[in-house]
Amino acid sequence: MNDFIASNEYGVREVVEPDAGLQLLWKDRTVARESAVSSSQVQALREFFEAEADERIGRWRWAANPDYVVYPDRLNTTPPSGAIRVWNERTGVSRYYLNRDGVDGVGGQFDPAAAAYFDAHPEPKPWTRAKAGELWFLTITSLGPETRLRWEAQGEPVRFWSGGLHIDARSGDITAGRQVNAEASA
Incomplete structure (x- = not known):
């Protein structure tokens, strides 16, 4: 050069x-x-500027084989809207996945990249989108395997409170949750 x-x-x-x-x-x-x-x-x-460009463009690069990049489909608004396109930058060939269920073993070279993307970008759990004032039943591993308490969402970012206990809505200790029906709790 x-x-x-x-x-x-x-x-x-x-x-x-x-x-x-x-x-x-x-x-x-x-x-x-x-x-x-x-x-x-x-x-x-080179890797720094490539990562900077990936972030600016909104693509994700598979670390195990950087020739594969993933573009989230921002035009597909159909729930769960986890659609992606996996591209092999070296060949220009791509494959489209509507969601994680599309990683079915028949996508050949693209399936491992798609699976890695979905592993790195898990769908948010419902309680991570809780609004202040909502009541939730949450299962929290650090309180014991069968402990389910009623928690109130407060603040921004959301924390759940129950008695004197509190936990961040994004905590990995929350393993299950459902919103308490507002009419039933009134």
Whole structure:
């Protein structure tokens, strides 16, 4: 690769000898002092800027095989709206999944990437969307396996309160929950 000149007229030069890496160039194409970057640092920078672009674009990259990226389908508003498209960036081939149930073993190379995405992005539990003032029956593991208490949602972000106990609505200790029927509790 020759010198790369960015839109702001600064450049990057690939260095092969003696230590592979990059050098930064001023607008006049002279080498900026103290600008040498080793090949390991170049790799770290590439991954950093790729991750930055992934976040900006709204895609998720599979760590086990970074050629596979996942785009959530923001146009599909049909519940549960967990639709995704998995792309192999190297080949341009993709596969669409309506939800986790679509990972059925017949998607070949795309199924592991889709499964990893769904594992990394579990659907939110209903109690994580509780509103202040609502009453919920919650099962909380740290209180014992069969402990179910009535909890009131309060604040933002939501915490549940029962007597003197409280727990964050996003806590992993909450394993089950259902909203108490408002009419039955009145």
